[in-house]
Amino acid sequence: MGLAGPSYPKRIYLSTPHLGGGELAYVQQAFESNWLSTAGANLDAVERKFSELVGLPAVALVNGTAAMHLGAKLLGIREGDEVVTPTLTFVATCNPLLYERARPVFIDCDRASWNLDPQLLADFLRRRATVNRLPKAVFVVHFFGQSADMDPILETCQRYEIPLLEDAAECLGAQYKGRHPGTFGDVGVYSFNGNKIITATSGGMLVSPHVGWVEKARFWSTQARDPDPHQNYVHSEIGYNYRLSNVLAGILLGQLEVLNLRVQQRRAVAFRYRDAFTEIPGLEFMPQAPYGLHTNWLSCFLIDQTRFGLSRNELIRQLEVSNVESRPVWKPMHTQPLYQGYECVGGAVAEDLNRRGICLPSSSSLTLEEQQFVIDRVREIHIQSKDRGC
Numbered sequence: 001m002g003l004a005g006p007s008y009p010k011r012i013y014l015s016t017p018h019l020g021g022g023e024l025a026y027v028q029q030a031f032e033s034n035w036l037s038t039a040g041a042n043l044d045a046v047e048r049k050f051s052e053l054v055g056l057p058a059v060a061l062v063n064g065t066a067a068m069h070l071g072a073k074l075l076g077i078r079e080g081d082e083v084v085t086p087t088l089t090f091v092a093t094c095n096p097l098l099y100e101r102a103r104p105v106f107i108d109c110d111r112a113s114w115n116l117d118p119q120l121l122a123d124f125l126r127r128r129a130t131v132n133r134l135p136k137a138v139f140v141v142h143f144f145g146q147s148a149d150m151d152p153i154l155e156t157c158q159r160y161e162i163p164l165l166e167d168a169a170e171c172l173g174a175q176y177k178g179r180h181p182g183t184f185g186d187v188g189v190y191s192f193n194g195n196k197i198i199t200a201t202s203g204g205m206l207v208s209p210h211v212g213w214v215e216k217a218r219f220w221s222t223q224a225r226d227p228d229p230h231q232n233y234v235h236s237e238i239g240y241n242y243r244l245s246n247v248l249a250g251i252l253l254g255q256l257e258v259l260n261l262r263v264q265q266r267r268a269v270a271f272r273y274r275d276a277f278t279e280i281p282g283l284e285f286m287p288q289a290p291y292g293l294h295t296n297w298l299s300c301f302l303i304d305q306t307r308f309g310l311s312r313n314e315l316i317r318q319l320e321v322s323n324v325e326s327r328p329v330w331k332p333m334h335t336q337p338l339y340q341g342y343e344c345v346g347g348a349v350a351e352d353l354n355r356r357g358i359c360l361p362s363s364s365s366l367t368l369e370e371q372q373f374v375i376d377r378v379r380e381i382h383i384q385s386k387d388r389g390c
């Protein structure tokens, strides 16, 4: 198929950082105080503010992956342990399991929210309980800005007394029945990577309701140096260099001030696409589960190739020619070369979402003109494909 069509003069990216304006003052304070380090007033303040936001103690880390790793260690995950995790996620959810030589068991998502299927989880744990082979822990991922359905997931985990870690890297600002995803389980993890709803260029946060767990993570994150009366460097456990810098904490402080606005803006972008595409056959908007607030961190659609006129891959290719970045929904973990050979419960739903799902430019800073260009291109590409009879 020919790849003609207008090209936008400036590349339209999928999801870009969007400064609020307050960041530089905090960064400046870090410079002026000379706390260009993994300690300082910005770090203290950002942990306090994040704690106030979600209602749990918090420790700021270099990124969400480090937070996942320390979360896995807090749950006591060790070599050979099995851990349940959704197959539809970004690889950083499960890589920390491999760091610890543990074994993921993947579970499919449901169509209602694209999150971990609570029924599949309940069935799996019931089967495992009967053969006395319960997994060590469950990881749940809040997918693309929408919370998983936590009530049935919590009920199942509590029934079998299995600890729960929530990967809320993509879900800051969302709600589940009025509460923050990431605050229901034993550990919650957030990411401030450059493509997230707010960013510190890179950064992560770990929260926990358990007394002492956040302090333990903080201890590990700064090389696990034992207290010593002579300030000697004494180590009895493996530590990591996972603490966020005080400079980046300043960026995050500024970003937290605009979190609610960013949620509104991401949602507005998503609903503008949804409304503009109602006339186009074969484009299905990502479901908005009734139990909470979806941030629509990424604006996603499923493509029905027969009705739309061309495949998801073809649409990505044609948008690319027009200088528009789009991308597939995550490739499920059970289909990754890295994760061959691990058990997967179901998987067909995640495979279908990966095959047909497209994420369109979703930045909160996307201008109306840029978004209109994307909308017009999608419409034209659809019409041209129909005319060509593809």
Ligand SMILES: Cc1ncc(COP(=O)(O)O)c(C=O)c1O
Pocket: 062, 063, 064, 065, 066, 068, 089, 090, 092, 093, 141, 167, 169, 170, 190, 191, 192, 193, 202, 203, 204
């Ligand atoms: C679901 C999920 N988990 C974990 C991460 C890792 O976060 P980071 O990039 O901050 O390490 C990300 C994103 O990057 C993510 O999307």
